[in-house]
Amino acid sequence: MTEEVQKHSVHTLVFRSLKRTHDMFISEQGNPPIRDDKSDTLWRKLKLIDEYGPVKDLPKDDGVKKQQTNDVIRPYGESTWPENPEISVQGTHPFPSGPGVQLTDTTGKQADPSSSGSMEMMLYEQNRQTNIPSGASVHEIRQNAGHTERTDPVSKSMVSVTVGQQQMLVPRKAPTMPKPQWHPPWKLYRVISGHLGWVRCIAVEPGNEWFVTGAGDRVIKIWDLATGTLKLSLTGHISTVRGVAVSPRQPYLFSCGEDKQVKCWDLEYNKTIRHYHGHLSAVYSLDIHPTIDVLLTCGRDATVRCWDMRTKACVHTMVGHQNTVAVVKCQASEPQVISGSHDCTIRLWDLAAGRSKVTLTNHKKSVRAVALHPTQYTFGSASPDNIKQWKFPDGNFIQNLSGHNAIINCLGLNSDNVLVSAADNGTMHFWDWRTGYNYQRLQAAAQPGSIDSEAGIFAVEFDHSGTRLITAEADKTIKIYKEDDSATEDSHPINWRPDILKKKRY
Numbered sequence: 001m002t003e004e005v006q007k008h009s010v011h012t013l014v015f016r017s018l019k020r021t022h023d024m025f026i027s028e029q030g031n032p033p034i035r036d037d038k039s040d041t042l043w044r045k046l047k048l049i050d051e052y053g054p055v056k057d058l059p060k061d062d063g064v065k066k067q068q069t070n071d072v073i074r075p076y077g078e079s080t081w082p083e084n085p086e087i088s089v090q091g092t093h094p095f096p097s098g099p100g101v102q103l104t105d106t107t108g109k110q111a112d113p114s115s116s117g118s119m120e121m122m123l124y125e126q127n128r129q130t131n132i133p134s135g136a137s138v139h140e141i142r143q144n145a146g147h148t149e150r151t152d153p154v155s156k157s158m159v160s161v162t163v164g165q166q167q168m169l170v171p172r173k174a175p176t177m178p179k180p181q182w183h184p185p186w187k188l189y190r191v192i193s194g195h196l197g198w199v200r201c202i203a204v205e206p207g208n209e210w211f212v213t214g215a216g217d218r219v220i221k222i223w224d225l226a227t228g229t230l231k232l233s234l235t236g237h238i239s240t241v242r243g244v245a246v247s248p249r250q251p252y253l254f255s256c257g258e259d260k261q262v263k264c265w266d267l268e269y270n271k272t273i274r275h276y277h278g279h280l281s282a283v284y285s286l287d288i289h290p291t292i293d294v295l296l297t298c299g300r301d302a303t304v305r306c307w308d309m310r311t312k313a314c315v316h317t318m319v320g321h322q323n324t325v326a327v328v329k330c331q332a333s334e335p336q337v338i339s340g341s342h343d344c345t346i347r348l349w350d351l352a353a354g355r356s357k358v359t360l361t362n363h364k365k366s367v368r369a370v371a372l373h374p375t376q377y378t379f380g381s382a383s384p385d386n387i388k389q390w391k392f393p394d395g396n397f398i399q400n401l402s403g404h405n406a407i408i409n410c411l412g413l414n415s416d417n418v419l420v421s422a423a424d425n426g427t428m429h430f431w432d433w434r435t436g437y438n439y440q441r442l443q444a445a446a447q448p449g450s451i452d453s454e455a456g457i458f459a460v461e462f463d464h465s466g467t468r469l470i471t472a473e474a475d476k477t478i479k480i481y482k483e484d485d486s487a488t489e490d491s492h493p494i495n496w497r498p499d500i501l502k503k504k505r506y
Contacts, residue, residue, distance in 0.1 A: 178434075178435055179435070180432035180434070180435040180437035180439065180494060181417060181432055181434065181435075182489045182494055183416065183417075183418055183430070183432065183439060183440075183483075184483040184484050184485070184487040184492070185430075185439075185440050185483070185484050185487055185492055186420075186430060186440060186442065186469060186481045186482065186483055186484070187481060187482065187483075187484050188442075188445070188479055188480075188481050189480060189481065189482050190228050190479070190480040191447075191477050191478075191479050191480075192223060192228045192477060192478040192479070192480070193447070193476065193477050193478075194221060194223075194230055194478075195213065195215040195216075195217055195219065195221065195476050195477075195478075196215070196217035196219075196476065197215045197216025197217035197218075197240070197476060198215060198216040198240075198454075198456075198458065198473075198474045198476065199213050199214075199215045199216075199458065199459070199472035199473060199474075199476060199477070199478055200214055200215055200216060200240060200241060200242050200243075200458045200459065200472060201213065201214045201241060201242060201243050201244050201458070201459050201472060202244070202459045202460070202461040202470050202471075202472050202478075203244040203245050203246050203253075203461065204225070204246070204461055204462075204463050204464060204470070205246040206246065206248040206464070208225065208463055208464040208465060209224070209225055209226070210222055210223060210224050210225055210231060211223055211225050211461070211463070211470060212244045212246060212253060213244070213472060213478055214237075214240075214241025214242065214243070214244045214255060214257070215240070215241060215472075215476070216240040216241075218235065218237045218238060218239060218240065218241060218257070219233050219234070219235055219237075219241070220233070220234040220235075220237070220241055220244060220253070220255055220265075221233050221234075222234075223478070225463060225468070228480065232270060234253075234255075234265060234270065236263060236272050237255065237257045237259055237261060237263070238257075238259045238261075239257050239258040239259035239282075240257055240258045241255055241256075241257045242256055242257050242258060242282065242283060242284050242285065243255065243256040243257075243283065243284065243285045243286040243297075244286075245286055245287060245288050245295075247288055247309075248288075248290070249293070250309075251266060251267045251268050252264055252265065252266060252267065252309075253265040253267055254286055254288065254295055255286075256283035256284075256285070256286045256297055256299075257282070257283060258282035258283070259282075260279050260280070260281060260282065260283060260299075261275060261283070262275065262276035262277075262279070262283055262286065262295070262297050262307070263275055263276075264276070264309070274309075274312050275312070276295070276297070276305075276307045276312055276314070277312075278305055278307075278314045278317070279297065279299050279301055279303070279305065280301040281299055281300035281301040282299050282300045283297050283298070283299040283300075284298060284299045284300065284324065284325065284326055284327070285297070285298050285299075285325075285326065285327045285328050286298075286328065287328050287329050287330045288330065289330045289332075289336065289351075290330060290331065290332045291332045293308070293309040293310060294306055294307060294308060294309060294315060294351075295307040295309055296328050296330055296337055297328065298325035298326075298327070298328040298339055299324070299325060300324045300325075302319070302321045302322060302323055302324060302325060302341070302343075303317050303318060303319050303321070303325065304317075304318040304321075304325055304328055304337065304339050304347075304349065305317050305318070306318065306337075306351065306354070315354075316351070316354030317354075318337070318339075318349055318354050318355070318356070320347060320356045320359070321339065321341040321343050321345065321347065322341075322343040323341055323342040323343035323366075324341060324342040325339050325340070325341045325342075326340055326341060326342060326366065326367065326368045326369075327339065327340045327367070327368065327369055327370045328340075329370050329371075329372055329379070331372055333377070333392070333393075334350075334392075334393050335348035335349055335350065335351075335357055335358070335392065335393055336349070336350075336351040337349035337351050338370055338372070338379060339370075340367035340368065340369065340370045340381055341366070341367060342366040342367070342368075343366075344361070344363045344364060344365060344366060344367060344383070345359050345360060345361050345363070345367070346359070346360040346363070346367055346370065346381050346390075346395070347359050347360070348360075348392075348393070348394075348395055358394060358395045360381075360390065360395045362388060362397060363381065363383040363385060363386070363388065364383070364385045365383045365384045365385045366383060366384070367381050367382070367383050368382060368383070368407070368408060368409055368410075369381065369382040369408055369409060369410045369411040369421075370382075370411065371411035371412060371413040371419065372413070373413055373433070374413070374414065374415045374466075375415050377391065377392045377393075378390060378391050378392065378398065379392065380401075380411055380413060380419060380433075381411075382404075382408035382410075382411050382421055383408065384405075384406065384407050384408065386400045386401065386402055387400070387401035387402075387404060387408065387411070387419075387421055387431070388400055388401070389401065389433075389436070399436050400436070401419070401421075401431055401436045401438070403429065403438050404421050404423060404427070404429045404438075406423035406424060406425050406427055407423055407424040407425075408421050408422070408423045408424075409422060409423060409424060409456065409457060409458050409459070410422050410457065410458065410459050410460045411460070412460040412461060412462050412469060413433065413462070414462040414466035415466050416466050417432060417433035417434055418430060418431070418432070418433065418466070419431040419432075419433050420460055420462075420469060422444075422457035422459075422460045422471060423456070423457065424456040424457075425455060425456065426443055426444040426446065426455030426456060426457060426473070426474075427441065427442070427443055427444075428441070428442040428443075428444065428457065428460075428471070429441050430442075437494070439494055442481075443455075444457055444471065444473060444479065446473075446475045447475040447476070447477055450474075450475040454473075454474040454475045454476075455473075455474065455475070456473065456474035457471050457472070457473050457474070458472050458473065458474065459471070459472040460472075467482060467483055468480055468481070468482050469481040469482070
């Protein structure tokens with residue numbers, strides 16, 4: 001006869017389970033861990049070598065007999081040397097003088113009037129190497145009757161130098177921004193109307209005679225750069241055109257749009273000759289490789305795709321971004337492909353392998369624009385939090401350009417080191433690329449009848465001479481800016497003073 005199972009409530013069962021767990025595991029919690037003397041000794045030796053390896057040996061001194069000091073912890077400032085105030089060891093390490101300082105070739109001995117002064121006379125090697133000019137004034141050299149001014153040994157606010165037999169401290173100047181190069185101000189000189197929707201993209205042809213725009217009215221238009229007259233309209237997209245590019249080697253124009261299509265137009269016949277199928281969603285940007293016949297596109301499916309221009313084959317589908325890829329750029333040198341995404345990252349791609357080489361995660365908001373410098377091996381990226389400068393090939397951070405507090409849609413950069421950033425609210429900031437100085441700010445004038453929300457700028461492009469700037473705007477116009485020829489450094493001085501550099505924020 002089987003025993004009847006006693007039924008308990010769920011509350012009782014859970015409580016019993018908790019009690020069993022408590023009794024099983026809590027019993028050892030109050031006991032201190034068992035100390036293993038051998039392991040403890042080994043740990044102390046490793047810690048000694050790891051943290052004090054460079055300075056654990058006593059200084060070697062010819063002819064001077066060292067006395068053994070008691071193993072007692074002494075307060076800071078109290079000498080642990082034998083009571084011989086005539087000798088102090090001066091090394092090149094950022095540690096106080098004492099039994100822990102290792103002698104080097106540049107170590108010397110000198111009389112020290114204070115037994116505690118030797119504790120405060122060691123600074124970094126770079127500070128010891130600083131030279132004082134022969135005609136330095138009293139204000140430039142701080143000394144206190146042979147006794148060194150008390151300063152934190154690793155402080156960078158004072159520079160330690162040696163003049164004769166005296167150890168001096170000289171105030172170090174705070175780093176300042178170098179003086180920016182003067183650039184003439186930019187002014188609006190032409191407004192072109194013709195599109196029936198937001199103008200989203202611009203490309204200037206290699207001969208610098210005409211330029212192309214794409215817009216929300218699904219039409220691609222070709223304009224004469226000198227006169228601003230319409231030369232040609234191309235229809236075929238069934239949704240907003242988001243990217244255009246003109247090939248420097250063939251009579252081809254490439255376009256992409258929110259209809260998932262990437263098209264190749266033959267400008268001799270003014271018609272579409274190829275379609276590149278593969279994107280699963282809207283295509284937001286495209287670029288042509290400068291030396292190889294491949295086309296790079298990116299879009300809302302979070303991929304960057306590499307296409308063979310002639311065969312229409314998708315050579316690589318470069319995955320890794322976690323959100324919409326807003327911009328892609330190509331260059332001849334490594335890394336050949338750079339992309340910016342709404343996942344707040346920038347990726348540098350190995351085009352041969354189709355893999356990401358470097359991922360830059362410094363931005364905290366969506367990266368909507370990237371601009372490559374025409375002559376330097378650098379590039380800039382824009383996000384609502386900051387504009388950042390980077391160095392190829394590893395994406396080393398250079399500096400932040402702060403102050404354009406808006407959603408920056410596009411960047412333009414010319415060979416005169418002028419960087420322009422344009423935003424959703426119609427503001428344009430002009431920067432000196434080398435120093436990051438913002439020397440001009442413009443507010444784009446919306447067309448009469450436009451609402452405030454149509455002040456946005458979606459694309460900027462310098463012509464190949466770098467003297468004209470073309471903008472694509474939400475008021476359905478194209479605006480062309482040029483440098484003011486009549487401006488001089490005297491008539492338009494830069495409002496600059498050498499501000500102290502703030503700490504760089506990555």
